[in-house]
Amino acid sequence: MRGDVLLSNVIATQEIHKEFGGVVPELASRSHDKNFIPVINKALNEAGVKKTDIDIVAFTRGPGLMGSLLVGCSFAKGYALALDIPLIEVNHIQGHILSVFIRRENEIVEFPNFPFLSLLVSGGHTQIVVVKDYLKMEIIGRTLDDAAGEAFDKCAKMIGIEYPGGPIIDKLSKTGDENKFSFTKPRIKDLDFSFSGLKTNFLYFVQKKMKEDSNFIEENKNHLAASLQKTIIDILSIKLKKAIQQTGITEIAIGGGVAANSGLRTKLSEIAKEENWKLFLPKKEFTTDNAAMIAVVAYHKYLEGKFTTQNITPKARFVIDKNED
Ligand code: KG4
Ligand code: ZN
DSSP: OBTTEEOOOOOOOOTHHHHHTSOOHHHHHHHHHHHHHHHHHHHHHHHTOOGGGOOOEEEEEESSOHHHHHHHHHHHHHHHHHHTOOEEEEEHHHHHHGGGGOEETTOOOOOOOSSEEEEEEOSSOEEEEEEEETTEEEEEEEBSSOOHHHHHHHHHHHTTOOSSOHHHHHHHHTTSOTTSSOOOOOOOOTTOBOOHHHHHHHHHHHHHHHHHOTTHHHHHHHHHHHHHHHHHHHHHHHHHHHHHHHHOOOEEEEESGGGGOHHHHHHHHHHHHHHTOEEEOOOGGGTSSOHHHHHHHHHHHHHTTOOBOTTOOOOSSOOTTOOOO
């Protein structure tokens, strides 16, 4: 990024996870380690920037898998040290939340006004957050068990879809009947979420149907996908509506991998129209994990002079509204 303008955004896809049906922590960190130099070189190349032109190195401190965070943190420290430039640590979830502020040169993007609500839906987190300023956030709802992305991935696995299942469920849903099957919606108080009941319900349902007819999954994959996706979207939108009622905030953003889901994007756009909310959807390329979202947070930390030192260590658990070290 130059200032708040994105110059390039290179992502190394970790195909390795598909092979093993999920993220294997040790393989993830090794794959990160191998990717750093080629990814950085490609990003600099696309941006038309030389290594010696870099002013700041930003990296993800957490939350996440310790192994991957460690290699990232160590690499960033080494890179900053070698170039003799400052380091900025970034919370991954703040990155997802601020992904609505990413813009490229000469691109006009409308940004939300503070305070706005963010529905953060990723593979590890599901939260409703009051975003008071770029770096001031308060979580007002969270999942008590699985995240929305996990619900997609785990249920997908039950019907033979490889990891990550979310995008495939999204695609299959387009040809399926979302009302063909109905699954449990949790009754959780306040603004919190739960997805483990849905997971169990989905599993038992599929097992029962397979006993009756061993072709059931094959013949109904798209209907199962669409019905599952509808249930997850309903769970999310019910709580988001409640949060809007409670806070009176009507500017809404979404972020995280599940924010790429076309059903969720359409459904929220429809509700926003009906209810007169202003909805901000990040571009799909900025919803799943990316470097641009980390750079946006780092830019705002830079403006506030929030640099870090070489003594920094990663944090596997790292909550956005607690300022602990
Ligand atoms: O934010 P993210 O890239 O990584 C984490 O920080 O967890 O989110 C990954 C999650 C996975 O669970 C993946 O299945 C889900 O986002 N995901 C989707 C879609 N694209 C990615 N879920 C539903 N529909 C999609 N189109
Ligand atoms: Zn993420």
